[in-house]
Amino acid sequence: MGRREFLKGGIGTASLLAAATWGLLSPVSAADPTETRGTGLPLRLAEALRSIGTAPCLAKATQLESIQEVDRALSFHLRSAGLDVAATLTVAAALRSLSETEASYLASFSLSYNQGIGDAGAVPLARALPQGLRELGLVGCGIGDQGGEALLQWASHASRLRMMCIEGNNFSRPLTERFRELAGQRSGLFVVV
Numbered sequence: 001m002g003r004r005e006f007l008k009g010g011i012g013t014a015s016l017l018a019a020a021t022w023g024l025l026s027p028v029s030a031a032d033p034t035e036t037r038g039t040g041l042p043l044r045l046a047e048a049l050r051s052i053g054t055a056p057c058l059a060k061a062t063q064l065e066s067i068q069e070v071d072r073a074l075s076f077h078l079r080s081a082g083l084d085v086a087a088t089l090t091v092a093a094a095l096r097s098l099s100e101t102e103a104s105y106l107a108s109f110s111l112s113y114n115q116g117i118g119d120a121g122a123v124p125l126a127r128a129l130p131q132g133l134r135e136l137g138l139v140g141c142g143i144g145d146q147g148g149e150a151l152l153q154w155a156s157h158a159s160r161l162r163m164m165c166i167e168g169n170n171f172s173r174p175l176t177e178r179f180r181e182l183a184g185q186r187s188g189l190f191v192v193v
Contacts (some may be wrong), residue, residue: 041070042074044102045094046060046061048090048094057078073105073134075108076106077110082116083121085120088124089121089124091125092127106130107134107135108137109137110137110139110165111137112165114140119145119147122148123146123147126151129154131158136164137165138151138165138166138169139192144170152178163192166191167193
């Protein structure tokens with residue numbers, strides 16, 4: 001794994017520390033109060049995980065199904081779960097099926113340490129990620145420049161994004177520089193690449 005580089009755009013040490021220790025749950029206001037407080041989000045993700053069927057996915061599905069009402073930002077972290085391209089496509093399809101309100105409840109998303117994702121999984125995943133996501137983790141996922149380019153395109157439009165941890169992938173130096181430029185242009189964005 002290459003040297004970790006911390007990229008920050010216009011934030012001080014205190015902000016950097018706060019970003020690094022940001023909690024898993026933080027308040028988010030619902031975009032449409034007529035929907036039942038984001039309940040579809042955990043259920044749609046749980047259904048996708050059940051269809052994948054591996055032990056880590058089934059355990060996460062059970063955890064998601066126990067959520068009665070989403071009244072705070074939801075973190076979806078499925079790290080080191082042996083996900084491959086097919087499983088990633090299933091998760092991406094679940095994300096695409098979310099309504100705008102349901103997607104607004106997803107604040108933090110990580111599929112880190114799933115080496116089988118690669119470019120073939122990262123490109124459709126990047127296209128499915130909600131624009132309102134605050135944190136993204138895809139550390140050590142076997143992603144090259146094709147997937148990295150898709151992630152960069154998504155990140156350039158994700159205005160609420162505050163932290164992006166994507167180190168341990170196979171990005172070229174020019175693409176790494178483009179991530180560095182994005183972090184430099186956006187105040188409050190912290191990128192680890």
